[in-house]
Amino acid sequence: EVQLVESGGGSVQPGGSLRLSCAASGFTFSAYSMNWVRQAPGKGLEWISYIDSSSSRIYYADSVKGRFTISRDNAKNSLYLQMNSLRDEDMAVYYCVRDWAYAFDYWGQGTLVTVSS
């Protein structure tokens, strides 16, 4: 069974940093590209970052470019998102999502990031 479990969310002040982690199991993690997708409270979905299986291709949405960094450790079956210079508008549930045929087939339960002074 495919499982994606996010951790690292919490409350942070504007301008602060957080590092999200996603532990993957139930599939060959090193063979799949991965994404982070977020959803602000009561709002829609927003794709924010992609990393291919070998970390060769990395893409970001304009809204987080230069502030967020995606990475992975295939030996640890883990995906990460380093978030710096956090803003009010970054407050959301962050989902770790597996990439499949340019779609998103498995989603974690999400981790909530709250940005507030």
Place this chain on the structure above:
Amino acid sequence: QSALTQPASVSGSPGQSITISCTGTSSDVGFYNHVSWYQQHPGKVPKVVIYAVSKRPSGVSDRFSGSKSDNTASLTISGLQAEDEADYYCSSYTTGTTWVFGGGTKLTVL
């Protein structure tokens, strides 16, 4: 990258069919056949119901179908059931090597 345009809400009675549109541009929906649709029940995680414009993942009811014409993709749900009541989001890969979602459509089963 601008969000794809979806109607805020649609409704239908049990047994009827509904269609949700998703309008993009020649740089996303109109350029690639990489349109997907997601169903999200309140408090739940999104679930893919259509990928590659019209393909259904294993386990998804054949009442769900997808299509595309020019810059607009569509999701049709036939034989509407109470359990179909949810938010639906479209997504497309773009020429800017990013993905973009629609704003979401709330489906109400009357």
